Amino acid sequence: MTRTRRSLALTGAGLLLLGVAACGDTRSEGDAGGGGGGQTNAEGEFSVDTSACPEEATTELADGEPIRVGSSQPLSGPLAVPGAANVAGITAYFEKVNAEGGIDGHQLELVARDDAFDAARAVTNAQAFIGPEEVFGTLAQVGTPQINATIPIYAGACVPQLWAITTSPGFQDPEENPWVVNGIPPAPVEIQAIVDYIAEQVPGGSVTQILGTEALAEDFNAAMPGLAEEAGLTMQPPQTIPGGATNFDAQISAAVAGQPDAIVLAALPNFAPGFLTGLARAGYEGLVVLNSSANAAQQWISPSDPAGEGAVAPLFRKDPTDPRWDDDPAMQEYLADMEAAGQGELAPLGNALDGYGWGELMVQNLRDAAEMEGGLTRANLMNAAWNTDMERPLMLNPQATTSGPDDPFIAESGEIAAYSAETKGWETAMEWDYSGESGQIVGQG
Template sequence: MKTFGRAGWALALVLATATQAQAQKAYGPGVTDSEVKIGQTMPYSGPASSFSAIGKAMSAYFAKINAEGGVNGRKINLISLDDGYSPPRAVEQTRRLVESDEVFAIVGTFGTPTNFAIQKYLNAKKVPSLFLGTGADRISEPQTYPWSMGWQPNNHAKGVIYAKYILKERPQARIAVLYQNDDFGRDYAKGFRDGLGDKASMIVKELSYELTEPTVDSQLQILRATGADVFLDLSTPKFSAQAIRRVAETKWTALHLLSDASGSIASVLEPAGLDNSKGVISVAFRKDPNDPAWENDAGMKEYLAFMRTYMPDANVHESYNVFGYATAQTFVHVLEQCGDNLTRENLMAQARSIRGLALPMLLPGIVIHTSATQPTPINQEQIVQFDGKRWVPVGEVISADK
């Protein structure tokens, strides 16, 4: 009888310990002791298919993490579906991820129109949608959309950063502004005006253009006639290449600032003419694998080793791979911070509690920081200037924060 009693107490102790350990774990949909299931949609087909490199790089990075044992013992299962850069298809595929695949969260979905299309649905379902690939301001409005968060600097923040640069370097400037008449251009232009504050009178003329217009020649003619000595060009690649050529042809000597959306040497500056592009200013926040300045950089070496092992057939010089790689690293960091409390509520809480995270492929001085009132992880940019061959850093990193 005495022996039975001791065995009973031992069994009760084991059961109590197991129950306590289990009680310390809290799981949302898509989470088990061995897996965290997440989803995204990407333009693997359609007009924006070049951006699908982001999703491929994220999948490859999670494969690397899984091969190393996962995060807190759990493998990351990313289900990445094609949306063709079509908002209706993005909605259809996202509903499948949430309602059929029962993913824990949406992570890294690319594109402004596609993310706009799914934002209300995901927030109504209280599904975290993290580190989304868009600079649209609306994606990171916690009062209205508490379950959404972008990743890169938003367009308003970039406008503020440009304003800070001009106020410091050209305080007496006369500024002409060209912007695309959509959320991208309007957010960027508003950020610039807000950044100038009571110096907004430095803007002598603002003009917009529609995506359906064949050229922006008429707008450039009017802006040049103002005598402006700074030209803020918030256009997308096709129109930026036109503007660079036209500015050179008309010998307009204004300092030409490009949106970062048009920073591609291959897609914008080469078609515009490298000589014409010399001296153009833009912004950057991540390292460029094309830049020989990073040849001996530890972060770049780590990235290139990853590419050789996990994406051997991909173009190592494609900057969208860097984007996906760093986005995936950000999510892994948040997942690590969650521990065994893997509820959707805690995932959002940890995503809004990132403090000074420096990633290997972000430019020196740029760190990820979030809070309840700062929902955009990256809020800094490095001003860069094209020297005829590559983008060269100018001055110090600038933050959009006051």
């Protein structure tokens, strides 16, 4: 997206669900072939290089053939609930589109496989997707290690890896990784919003991070010190939650003992309730900052009421349980579509709305690809993703665009929002918009 930066402080389907199974591979294995980079034409449109792709990557989908979409999700393990919600949201949107006639006469089929948030299992799934499942593209792969492990497989087969979910800044370059595109702001962009907010609230203040052991924490810790220093903040030593720990009061106590002006949680959202209640027990009175993975208030924060009161998080999309959106037409449509698909029970979860949004993005990409020269091919689908231009009404900033290497970020704006225990929703504390600047932020991080 291309807009000016602002930082304003304010007051106050055919659905096919498959289990995990080891499958052979009948297509390119990823260690050979695959497109490398691409080129931008005079109109600024980026297209992937298909010179080393298998023939089927540029072969138009046959009339009436279904569009099979693979999604490797953590349907078991630490993120089982978010993974199931992601699938539910994608399912609902695909079923809606199928009921309306599909994409250019093609019905959508979702093939969801469990990777348990484990890179090795994600590889097994990827081999199945490019092999016997013969998917047209994949959607919403969760986690940096999982994406890293599967990029060579999908790139080697020239299968689009659309709207991956990762805080890593390493998947924003179509010239280096043309067959994968990220769907959320990378950690440096999110951290820029956080440090801008902290610096505005406590100029020259001090900050402590409480880190998990997963890639999200590594991404945050790699970017936070430099961006904080640039904002005039002082970083205190981080506290790391031991791997597998369910109690991290010792790390919270150590962080509070340093009397920082702000404590930031850089860990998966399942740590949010313990983080909030631990800080409340310790009597901490500074700024309490969550990361955007905890952006569903009633899912991750309300269970710790009233400890979450006033905690802030960077948001870039609407929260389905936030009372601010009760009368929002886009939210009402989302809830109705989830109910129609039999997924109403999961509709309040933020990850379900995320999945619905990933489905919406991919459907627009498919429609755009069908209008391109050569028709509905895998290569055109990837090209459409790198040249997205659409409205996404469930996002805080609905305008969504990408423009190849010039603007590879689909989400670059939002708000810092404060949790209200009274409403069990959010109140805007600061707006952020780094459109056109995200590449600079990532480079600094």
